Amino acid sequence: MTAMPTNVAEPELRDWLTATTGEHIANDYDAATQLLATFDFKAKDSSSLxxxxxxxxxxxxxPTTWPEPFIPLSAEAAAQHLLEAFxxxxxxxxxxxxxxxxxxxVIVSRHQCPFCRRFTRADVRQVNxxxxxxxxxxGLRCCKTCIHHQDGSHPEDDESCTHPTGPEWEEYRFPVLHCPLWETAHPETFVAQEGEIKERR
Structure with a gap:
């Protein structure tokens, strides 16, 4: 069974600081880095480690009054301050x-929607x-993939259907799914995707 480590006493810490950093702490962050290479510090007033x-x-x-320089802590005072806090x-x-x-x-697998290429998840069921x-x-025959869709990206255009027998702009409700007036905007892509889907089946 591993013995629990004992707390470091003030004389031991003071002697270590004197031997490692000198009689005074010249740089507080350098001293903290050196201390952490040898000791573990558990804060007394919180769970910080x-x-x-x-x-x-x-x-x-x-601190001192201006314009006097700051006074560095002695190794003895530094040991006292540390033991009060940790x-x-x-x-x-x-x-x-x-x-x-x-x-x-770490290699992480994610799955991507083959249509929009924007939706990705680690869980393939969410992508499906x-x-x-x-x-x-x-396959949904939706407005976004239809040649008759006007997407409204231009300030002078509204989201609408440009098919001669399609709904008027005030009656148009985006998106329309499984539209009987749908025609693919990208025939070559649609044929390739349809073939791929049939192969999977």
């Missing part, structure tokens, strides 16, 4: 060997369901 910004804020130089334990001796290198590449309603599916 090994938060470099919180550790660096404990090591920040003491429960500190040493990392295990085999720390470097118990973790694999990250990030690990979308294909039965996709406006770009020529």
């Amino acid at each position: 090994n938060n470099q910004h919180q550790i660096a804020s404990c090591l920040a130089p003491a 429960r500190i334990t040493r990392k295990p001796a085999n720390y470097a060997t118990i973790f694999v290198d990250l990030p690990t590449p 369901d979308h294909m039965t309603r996709c406006w770009q599916n020529p």
Whole structure:
């Protein structure tokens, strides 16, 4: 059974800081990075673990009145501040060997609607369901794939049907599915897709 790590005492932390960073903390973020290579920091007032910004804020130089420069913390004062804010334990001796290198590449499969090419999902059932309603599916004989459809993209145009016997613009309700007046806007694409669907069946 693995023994629980014991909390680091102030003299140990002070001596480590003195040996590693010197008598004073010259750079709080560099010191925080060095500390995290050896110790684990559990915040006492929250669930935060090994938060470099919180550790660096404990090591920040003491403010003074302008124009005097900031006064860097001594190793002893830094150890006191850290122990007031964190429960500190040493990392295990085999720390470097118990973790694999990250990030690990992950291959994710997604499925795409073959008609609009915009709808993609990891679950193929959602894509199959979308294909039965996709406006770009020529099998639905919808306005978007019809040669008589005016899409209203131009400011002077309204969404409408240009077929001579089609509905007037005020009666037109987009989209119309399985329209008897439908004619494919892209015959070569439609023939290829129809052949592909028949092969699948």
